[in-house]
Amino acid sequence: MTADQALEPAIRVRGIVKSFKDLQVLRGVDFDVTAGSIFALLGSNGAGKTTLVRILSTLLKADAGTATIHGFDVAAKPGEVRESISLTGQFAAIDEVLTGRENLVLVAKLRHLKNPGAIADDMLARFSLTEAGNRKATTYSGGMRRRLDIAMSLIGNPPIIFLDEPTTGLDPQARIEVWQTVKELARTGTTVLLTTQHLDEAEQLADRIAILHQGIIIQNGTLAELEQLLPPAKVEYIEKQPSLEDVFLALVGDTTVPAGKEAR
Numbered sequence: 001m002t003a004d005q006a007l008e009p010a011i012r013v014r015g016i017v018k019s020f021k022d023l024q025v026l027r028g029v030d031f032d033v034t035a036g037s038i039f040a041l042l043g044s045n046g047a048g049k050t051t052l053v054r055i056l057s058t059l060l061k062a063d064a065g066t067a068t069i070h071g072f073d074v075a076a077k078p079g080e081v082r083e084s085i086s087l088t089g090q091f092a093a094i095d096e097v098l099t100g101r102e103n104l105v106l107v108a109k110l111r112h113l114k115n116p117g118a119i120a121d122d123m124l125a126r127f128s129l130t131e132a133g134n135r136k137a138t139t140y141s142g143g144m145r146r147r148l149d150i151a152m153s154l155i156g157n158p159p160i161i162f163l164d165e166p167t168t169g170l171d172p173q174a175r176i177e178v179w180q181t182v183k184e185l186a187r188t189g190t191t192v193l194l195t196t197q198h199l200d201e202a203e204q205l206a207d208r209i210a211i212l213h214q215g216i217i218i219q220n221g222t223l224a225e226l227e228q229l230l231p232p233a234k235v236e237y238i239e240k241q242p243s244l245e246d247v248f249l250a251l252v253g254d255t256t257v258p259a260g261k262e263a264r
Ligand SMILES: Nc1ncnc2c1ncn2[C@@H]1O[C@H](COP(=O)(O)OP(=O)(O)O)[C@@H](O)[C@H]1O
Pocket: 020, 023, 025, 043, 044, 045, 046, 047, 048, 049, 050, 051, 052
């Protein structure tokens, strides 16, 4: 890494515009991602998250604007950008007939790395898949599969990883597993840009959250900064008629909630 790369953000996005025919998807997107941080791009379905990730990973050309990844311009230096990133999409690149370990060895060989077996074992350990390593990927749960997919994309140690909706379609337990994986990645210095439709995911993981809405970033800040945008909580005193539930509780004199009134 050169001195310049250390000083500038890992990802810099300026005025990115993209339309598909008459559909204006991105209308001037700006943000920076600090090296080693987790940045969440939050937006509803169809907001343009995948379109932006595809532009940043050189799979798609922007109509206007610039983006630099690890100091390399996506339009001028696509090869260098690709060497600096990994991309994990919503749909896993796993070969189901192979074991988890064989999938990892295959990727290491495709990238012409030395000791593919050792790299695979290291990844299995990092992603808590050692025990499952010699089982076929068909037998993996959703969370294991997503972890294997992320592990495969990290072979070669790219400094920046794009995770496009990494937990969409996963059950709650698997989501937590993937969250732990993502936190671990950032802890070891990888810059993570993840997209999500889920507020709780951004809240759990991200150092900064940017909200993509109608083609632009409408808010960008830490969770604490975004929370401050809400008006302060108001305290109001109102006279309240006791409900049947209040009467019931007063009469029976205990705190058991009547049937059908359990907290959800
Ligand atoms: N290749 C394409 N051709 C035409 N329209 C597209 C193409 N890719 C995406 N879109 C449209 O652009 C909008 C944004 O899509 P996308 O970036 O996938 O959103 P998100 O990932 O936030 O759900 C959607 O309306 C989608 O239908």
